[in-house]
Amino acid sequence: MARHHNIDGEMVPFSPEEEAAADAEAAAWNAGLADRAMGAIREERSRRIAAVAWRYERHAREQRLGLPLSDDIEILDAYIQALADFPETVTDPLDPPPWPVSP
Numbered sequence: 001m002a003r004h005h006n007i008d009g010e011m012v013p014f015s016p017e018e019e020a021a022a023d024a025e026a027a028a029w030n031a032g033l034a035d036r037a038m039g040a041i042r043e044e045r046s047r048r049i050a051a052v053a054w055r056y057e058r059h060a061r062e063q064r065l066g067l068p069l070s071d072d073i074e075i076l077d078a079y080i081q082a083l084a085d086f087p088e089t090v091t092d093p094l095d096p097p098p099w100p101v102s103p
Contacts, residue, residue: 038090038093045084045087079100
């Protein structure tokens with residue numbers, strides 16, 4: 001779809017140079033939006049990892065004290081690894097896949 005200027009009430013088509021500049025500006029804006037979305041995804045990933053990190057300490061304490069273990073550490077490890085890998089699974093940061101489910 002061709003772009004137009006409104007010059008003195010008349011719609012004047014963009015020149016090829018103006019079209020190219022507008023396309024470059026739109027591409028840069030979209031890239032910036034995608035970068036911000038990926039930054040938000042990485043922040044959420046870090047928040048989710050931090051939210052379960054305490055469970056490692058509890059597991060170690062329970063082991064040291066010979067108490068029943070509250071977590072299967074391999075399942076927790078798999079979850080943390082899935083979170084760590086999550087940004088690499090995102091092909092569209094504006095429509096990311098579902099997050100891994102916390103055990």
